[in-house]
Amino acid sequence: MNIRRSAALVAATVVIGAAVAPAAAADSASPSPKVVVPSGLYGSTDPTYDGVWRQSLAFVAQDTVGVHPAKKAVDWLTGQQCADGGFAAFRADPSAACDAKTPVDSNSTAAAVQALAAVGGHDAQVDKGVAWLKKNQNKDGGWGYNPGGASDGNSTSVAIGALAAAGEKPADVKAASGKTPLDALAALALPCSDGKNGGALAYQPDKKGKLAANADATAAGVLGALGTGFAPNKGDAPDAYTCASTKGTDADGLAHNGAVYLQNQLSTHLYLTSQLAGAEDQPDYGNTADAITSVAAAEGIKYTKDPYAWLEKNAGAWAKQSGPAAYAQLIFAAHATGNDPRDFGGSDLVSALNKTGPEPASAASSSSDSDKKKDDDSNDGGGLGTWWIVGVMFVAAVGVGFMLSGRKKQQP
Template sequence: MNIRRSAATLAAATVVLGAAVPAVAATPSPTPSVAIPDGLYGTADPTYDGVWRQSLALLAQRTTGVTPAERAVAWLTGQQCANGAFAAFRADTAKPCDAKLMVDTNSTAAAVQALAALGGHEATTDKAVGWLKSVQNADGGWGYTPGGASDANSTSVVAGAMAAAGQQPAAVKKAGKSAYDALVRLSLPCDRAGGGAFAYQPDKKGGLAANADATAAGVLGALGKGFVTTAGKTSASAEHTCAAADARTPGGLARNGAAYLAAAVLTDGYLKSALPGAADQPDHGNTADTVVALAAQGWTEQARKPLAWLEENSAAWAKQSGPAAYAQLIFAAHAMGADPRRFGGADLVAQLDATGPAPQAATKADGRAAGSDDTSAAEKKDDSESGFGVWWTVGVFLVAGIGIGFLISGRGRKQQP
């Protein structure tokens, strides 16, 4: 899921109890502040997104017929705490997790989706799913951290993890409520500005503001799908507008969210984000998420324009942002039935593979298996990947008055038109 944040801002971030507030944008960190562990994808500091980017990288490889390096998978499974949860990054896995370590739902859910897709990790995913169920909120949703207020992004990524692990998201309930109940509370009525969209969280007065990132996540959550999906059944209706009649059903929630996204990319083909004090600029990450959400809803025609825009304009962004960004583009291509190895003239699979340990084997487009030297790709890591991804910084805190702002899965808390 599209914010940059500087190393100075990250270092100064502090936890303040309260509601989540919008995160602000900054430039990427120039150098890692910790050593990059063996087996981890990417060269940027993994403190805030290590598990997230590794999970998405492995899931994207699996989706494209690539068998990841064993040490890459081992790095991810080794990050799990004894209670089943994952933190954004554990530098010393020999040290047991304690109360000082901030575990979170997003890292845990992303790891579940990746490991479930790889197969053979049932013990790990079962423990993770058990932990996620234990921290479900009474409204049926999930916050970023245990006990935190439910938000659309966290609720949706957990719903995707449940589905990946063979669970029915609608059947995972707390106090009689499921993820769908939480998403209903976070959806904007059709008769309001931004109708059909999801808010990240209610504001301090309980109001809802449309957020494109939360909406893209919410569509997948309402459909019970994870990061990887194929195109849904094309709707027979020519109408792609918010419909109040079915706004409280999972299918209606997804449809109305997709209608908001379709309108948002109709003119330019991409979503925009605004840096404080700067003009609006393209938001590559949320645009890729929008392609996946529209395709999942079956609105592939509405997704073609943003997909084409990404093919033409995402190369520099992905190179700077690293493995999770490559994965995100792969998910968008996969959802639309496009070839990620021929994406705007780029081979996204090879570019992703080059950011970490070389995979064990890969199935090329012509179906032939290709082995690779497990030591060569580490030398080919992109030296230009100099920061936390434009879109993929995860689990960052921001002091802002009375609230704590999370940069979850790189997802912005900014309000979007």
């Protein structure tokens, strides 16, 4: 949703941040010797910064293709919830009660709510998670990664997705000030008059209150404006694909304009480039997948066909290295564009995702052995991050130190 957006990013910056967390190491890397990866958790890397995130994205992605995760995997996620309903990125000892020092955050909580709603049968946990989000809503109607932190586009959008998944109407969830989540997103939107950046959303205003276009936050914000979670359905084609001036909290306008900005970015190279401060100008597979998902959800698939084809051709190695959240992002892109995630450039994303965790309890369909082998053969190589995770990392860098599943983002 990426995201947003990678695990590797979190650890590196002491954070996600990614939107979500990550700067952590790629999923193919060895887990930290200080952290034991639980048997019920998806992925093999150190889960400190993205455990709940990557587990949650995996569940939502599996739900789109009729796969139900193993009980031990679901139990691990529910066991991470604190008594007050919040979730931290990872708790190594879930038997220990959460306290004031437990680093609960909005991204992990919102992602877990979406995941448990998708799995079904966990209304109590979902309701507690929603109650936590409502309790920690900022006066401007949005959410920051850390409770009480300044609202940002990524965290606000993931929270909106959680509210929608739980059956709430996000536009009716108001802070004490009367502000809604849409008010928070609208405050981050750049006007159409801002040239090539018109319609984009900023992650947060800078110290002077200025907004800077951020593709990661825009991809998340489009889904937030649409009132959907990580796995939206395909939208309808627009009458005119240009930025349209809107007023107030026009959800349709925010989503449309954000999608226009993203499509314009994709049309340059068919992919988005890394937005991390100091990063080389290279493809960002996670943000590209998130952008494709958002554009397809808001405006249909007309402008996503070529970028999606590029993703099919180039993102396999990145997903294999980055792990479950990355596979989930690609599955979301396939779902939103009406493509088959079991035939992603010749590989099976669903089978690959399932292999990163406990064997699923059930699946609507499964791939043949030859297809699984083809998937294994086609996914060699390295890769990088996730938009939801990048957002989280940013926050960690300035606070805790995210969003999966990717979360955060760098500030202009």
